[in-house]
Every structure is written in structure tokens, then in C-alpha cells.
Amino acid sequence: MTTLQAASQGAQLSDAEFARLAAIAAKEAGLSIPSSKKSLVQSRIARRMRELGLRDCGAYLARLDSDASETRELISVLTTNVSNFYRERHHFEYLLAKVVPHLAEKLRRGGRVRIWSAGCSSGQEPYTIALELLKAMPEASYGDILVLGSDIDPKILRRAVDGVYTHADLEPVEPADRRAFFQAAGDGHMRVADRVRALVRFRELNLHATWPMKGTFDAIFCRNVVIYFDDEVQRRLWPRFREKLEPGGCLFLGHSERIHPLDDTGFRTAGVTIYQKT
Ligand SMILES: C[S@@+](CC[C@H](N)C(=O)[O-])C[C@H]1O[C@@H](n2cnc3c(N)ncnc32)[C@H](O)[C@@H]1O
Structure with a gap:
């Protein structure tokens, strides 16, 4: 297995890991993230993990446990910010x-x-x-x-x-x-x-x-x-x-x-x- 393959496998979110992230988003920000959004969440989390130099989702969840400020980063990663002048x-x-x-x-x-x-x-x-x-x-x-x-x-x-x-x-x-x-x-x-x-x-x-x-x-x-x-x-x-x-x-x-x-x-x-x- 190449390093890249290993890294992308580490970034695979298990159902349990997805459920934990969704629960944090619901508790902290009221966000409702259905399981149909799992691959979107996965790609956004993978980007954040790269920024942090983390290789697998387990390490990212541990980071969320040990660093309260990461919860805000998580919410920032999970929210959609599209906007326009004169929208509607x-x-x-x-x-x-x-x-x-x-x-x-x-x-x-x-x-x-x-x-x-x-x-x-x-x-x-x-x-x-x-x-x-x-x-x-x-x-x-x-x-x-x-x-x-x-x-x-x-x-x-x-x-x-x-x-x-x-x-x-x-x-x-x-x-x-x-x-x-x-x-x-x-x-x-x-x-x-x-x-x-x-x-x-x-x-x-x-x-x-x-x-x-x-x-x-x-x-x-x-x-x-x-x-x-x-x-x-x-x-x-x-x-x-x-x-x-x-x-x-x-x-x-x-x-x-x-x-x-x-x-x-x-x-x-x-x-x-x-x-x-x-
Ligand atoms: C799609 S944008 C909407 C922007 C603008 N209102 C518009 O219609 O163009 C949604 C925004 O809601 C914010 N948001 C999501 N959950 C929030 C919460 N619990 N409290 C405050 N803002 C929240 C996101 O950070 C994001 O910037």
C-alpha cells in the first residue's frame, strides 16, 4: 500500500465516527447532518486533517476531545457559507x-x-x-x-x-x-x-x-x-x-x-x- 493510499484510508470515516461528528454538530450548533452527507463530511474533515497533519479520523476525534477550540473549527468546516449580494x-x-x-x-x-x-x-x-x-x-x-x-x-x-x-x-x-x-x-x-x-x-x-x-x-x-x-x-x-x-x-x-x-x-x-x- 502506498503512503497516499494509507493516508486516504485513514481519512475514511466509519459510521460510528460520522455519528460522533454529527452529534457534536447537533449539540454545539443545532446542525442536522443526515448520513447521506457522510462523504461530504469526510472530504471536509480530510482537508482539516491535512491542515493539522493528522492521518486518521480516530486521531482527529481524539484532537476534538483534547482541544476545545477544535470544536469551533469543526463547526466552521461543516457549515456552508455560500452567499450573494441581492440573494432572493x-x-x-x-x-x-x-x-x-x-x-x-x-x-x-x-x-x-x-x-x-x-x-x-x-x-x-x-x-x-x-x-x-x-x-x-x-x-x-x-x-x-x-x-x-x-x-x-x-x-x-x-x-x-x-x-x-x-x-x-x-x-x-x-x-x-x-x-x-x-x-x-x-x-x-x-x-x-x-x-x-x-x-x-x-x-x-x-x-x-x-x-x-x-x-x-x-x-x-x-x-x-x-x-x-x-x-x-x-x-x-x-x-x-x-x-x-x-x-x-x-x-x-x-x-x-x-x-x-x-x-x-x-x-x-x-x-x-x-x-x-x-
Ligand atoms: C448558507 S450561509 C447563509 C448566508 C446568508 N444568510 C445568505 O442567505 O446568503 C449559512 C450561514 O449560517 C451559519 N450558521 C450555521 N449554523 C449556525 C448557528 N448555529 N448559529 C449561527 N450561524 C450559523 C453558517 O456559518 C453560514 O455562514
Whole structure:
């Protein structure tokens, strides 16, 4: 057997090892990883093992036991971070048409505006929100307005904080907005302009743990995140989101996510995957 064959055999996850990793992901982050995802998990773990210079999964599990910080790395390895500017554009159209007028009025009266992008990945979602708010309410820069972007994965949050994207990443952004809200960052990259960044704060936050924020939000975007949780974990989240919303505030979910059943949740359907606190 060659060294390479031996190494790849060591990286083979047994069913028991897969079950242990899935149990850690469920306990720590609420992630539900079905056994059909075993080969995906295996290839992601193999990459992490190479980084650590480990040859077999048993050694990796031992590392998880002996080094608490590796659990965070594991969660980072297991989560999917795909995101885009203006993903599910109809949500931003709704925000502009139905939510922004109310927010503008609030700001005019000296009130405070807060929007939460929960599971914000590399930042495109909170930056899209901030950009739309600035376009609709240029005076927002002077008001008490913030977009919170949170994610469980500190590595992806560092990219969000950097706010540097390729030209291809910016395809969904209107050319005029690209010019107005981004600046050249060299090497074919663009950086989110300071006046947009000034509206956004990033924070590491596990949706499956306690939330430190005291205040409430005018809208919460939690899109393409709960799809990785099982039904029970999702059901426990809805009342927590509701509690964090202002009266009449909206929760935006991803295209394949639903509050179901809706009865007695204290939400009503306001649009496609948009739920308003009643
Ligand atoms: C597919 S991305 C969604 C990004 C963005 N919301 C969008 O729709 O484009 C899912 C994100 O959820 C985060 N995530 C997964 N489990 C989480 C948890 N328990 N708490 C907070 N974030 C979590 C992942 O780290 C990942 O960045």
C-alpha cells in the first residue's frame, strides 16, 4: 500500500465516527447532518486533517476531545457559507416598499432602527441591506441606525469585516451602485465603501446558544441558515426571533425555509418566506 493510499484510508470515516461528528454538530450548533452527507463530511474533515497533519479520523476525534477550540473549527468546516449580494432580490424589494417608509418615519422622530442579519456568512446580506437603506434614506448616516451581521463561524466573519469582494461577486449590484458604494481594493477586488460599513456591525453569535443582545429589531433576516437545522431546533427558534422583533417587525427566511405550522406562532405570512410579528 502506498503512503497516499494509507493516508486516504485513514481519512475514511466509519459510521460510528460520522455519528460522533454529527452529534457534536447537533449539540454545539443545532446542525442536522443526515448520513447521506457522510462523504461530504469526510472530504471536509480530510482537508482539516491535512491542515493539522493528522492521518486518521480516530486521531482527529481524539484532537476534538483534547482541544476545545477544535470544536469551533469543526463547526466552521461543516457549515456552508455560500452567499450573494441581492440573494432572493424580492426580499429587498419588500424591505424597500413596506419596511423602509416606517423606518424613515422612525428616524425622523429621532427613533432607533436595527436590522439583524443572522447567519450572515461573508457579509453580502448585511451589506446589501445597509446599501438599500442608504439609497432609500441618505439621511440615515446621521441617525441611530445599525445593521447587525452575526454568524457562528469566526473565519467567515473575518471576511465579512474585510468587506472585500471580486468583481464577479458584485455582478448582482447595479453598476451605478458599484461605483457609488464600493472602492477599488487592488488585484481585481472591490471594498465596501466606508459609509456603508459604518452602518454594519459584525459579531460572532451561535443561534443555538443564548443571545447577548438586549434590544429588539425592526427586521430579522435569517436566510438559508435554518435549513441546516432539524424541525425541532427550528421550532424552538421561531419564538426567540419573535421576542427579538419590534411589534409588526418581519422575519425573512430563505427560499426553501418555512414557519410550519404557522398557527399559534404569533407570525402571519406577509410575503414569500416573509413572516410578520402579529
Ligand atoms: C448558507 S450561509 C447563509 C448566508 C446568508 N444568510 C445568505 O442567505 O446568503 C449559512 C450561514 O449560517 C451559519 N450558521 C450555521 N449554523 C449556525 C448557528 N448555529 N448559529 C449561527 N450561524 C450559523 C453558517 O456559518 C453560514 O455562514
